[in-house]
Amino acid sequence: MKYKLFGTHTGLPASELVLGAASLGGRRGYGAVAEDIPKILSAYADACGNFIDVADQYQLGEAEEIVGKFIGQQRGNFIICTKYTRSSEVKPAPANSGNHRKAMRQAVEASLKRLKTDYIDIYMPHYDDGLTPLDEIARGLEDLVKTGKVLYIGLANFPAWKATAIASTIPLAALQIEYNLAQRTADRELISMAKHFGLGTMFYSPLAGGLLTGKYRKGSSGRLTNASPQGYQEDATTKAIIDQLEEIAIEVEATPGQVALAWTLTKDAFPIIGARTLDHIKDSLKALDIHLTTDQITRLDNISAVKMGYPHDLLKTVQTRY
Numbered sequence: 001m002k003y004k005l006f007g008t009h010t011g012l013p014a015s016e017l018v019l020g021a022a023s024l025g026g027r028r029g030y031g032a033v034a035e036d037i038p039k040i041l042s043a044y045a046d047a048c049g050n051f052i053d054v055a056d057q058y059q060l061g062e063a064e065e066i067v068g069k070f071i072g073q074q075r076g077n078f079i080i081c082t083k084y085t086r087s088s089e090v091k092p093a094p095a096n097s098g099n100h101r102k103a104m105r106q107a108v109e110a111s112l113k114r115l116k117t118d119y120i121d122i123y124m125p126h127y128d129d130g131l132t133p134l135d136e137i138a139r140g141l142e143d144l145v146k147t148g149k150v151l152y153i154g155l156a157n158f159p160a161w162k163a164t165a166i167a168s169t170i171p172l173a174a175l176q177i178e179y180n181l182a183q184r185t186a187d188r189e190l191i192s193m194a195k196h197f198g199l200g201t202m203f204y205s206p207l208a209g210g211l212l213t214g215k216y217r218k219g220s221s222g223r224l225t226n227a228s229p230q231g232y233q234e235d236a237t238t239k240a241i242i243d244q245l246e247e248i249a250i251e252v253e254a255t256p257g258q259v260a261l262a263w264t265l266t267k268d269a270f271p272i273i274g275a276r277t278l279d280h281i282k283d284s285l286k287a288l289d290i291h292l293t294t295d296q297i298t299r300l301d302n303i304s305a306v307k308m309g310y311p312h313d314l315l316k317t318v319q320t321r322y
């Protein structure tokens with residue numbers, strides 16, 4: 001696995017694939033079985049992965065506990081990104097959830113405990129709660145850096161205009177967004193904003209929850225049939241994308257899922273892979289060996305492109321290019 005600097009404002013060498021820990025644990029009733037968990041983490045670390053994404057909410061705190069136990073004595077070798085907003089409880093009290101300072105402080109202390117560490121590498125709200133003033137979030141995160149409990153700060157699931165407002169007042173380092181061949185609406189604002197501020201950009205759900213592996217059209221079951229039936233589905237658009245993935249998979253002698261991951265690796269970002277089984281992680285790591293040609297990347301870019309809309313469409317017609 002190669003390392004890349006995390007954004008243009010850090011000297012942090014991060015592995016090009018991040019391991020997502022949302023499926024590590026069973027408290028949510030759907031996740032990896034206990035005996036597979038250390039094997040999934042070891043397979044990733046053995047491939048030289050050094051970057052793990054977790055959140056207090058994942059498996060109601062269990063995922064952080066698992067990651068904390070795994071990194072143990074090697075804590076200094078791993079970059080840990082964790083998030084707050086929802087807390088680790090099923091129904092958190094209002095004073096213990098959201099993005100306000102009180103929730104932030106309680107969450108960071110609880111995460112440090114579960115992760116068995118005295119600092120978090122990258123910390124971010126999990127989503128915009130729609131209530132907390134942006135300045136309160138920015139100053140709260142900045143204070144966590146001053147105390148040394150957090151090294152870098154970021155945002156997940158924020159509208160671009162709010163992220164811009166925060167990035168204009170404090171040194172923001174990271175942005176976490178949903179981005180894959182079936183979900184590219186971040187092309188409209190968020191990706192350009194991240195580039196403008198030199199943010200380390202983390203793409204979550206690179207396989208669209210498993211849809212892009214093509215397994216559902218073969219009748220397999222998985223998260224999209226068992227745990228999140230409201231999630232990604234095959235429709236006219238995603239059908240064309242999966243058809244293209246299957247075609248390219250034959251050309252490069254890989255699986256459609258590996259091609260989908262290899263495509264995200266061609267973007268200036270850090271895809272977060274989600275694995276529920278040891279086979280998943282082994283399969284996903286093979287994406288690192290795939291070399292997509294310019295033609296193959298263009299075919300995938302074109303089939304998955306989203307309509308940019310206003311003002312982008314207008315600007316294309318009126319801006320002069322030299």
Ligand SMILES: NC(=O)c1ccc[n+]([C@@H]2O[C@H](COP(=O)([O-])OP(=O)(O)OC[C@H]3O[C@@H](n4cnc5c(N)ncnc54)[C@H](OP(=O)(O)O)[C@@H]3O)[C@@H](O)[C@H]2O)c1
Pocket residue numbers: 019020021022023053054126156157176203204205206207208209210211213215221222223224257272273274275276279280281283284
């Ligand atoms: N910030 C946020 O709001 C946010 C949101 C979502 C995720 N994330 C982060 O991103 C990570 C990855 O997200 P994700 O789980 O949605 O990623 P994903 O890559 O889109 O989906 C992963 C799922 O696809 C299926 N899968 C993976 N490899 C497969 C294979 N080789 N064959 C068949 N099925 C396979 C598995 O589900 P099944 O076997 O159950 O079908 C697996 O859990 C999470 O762990 C988390 O760290 C962040």
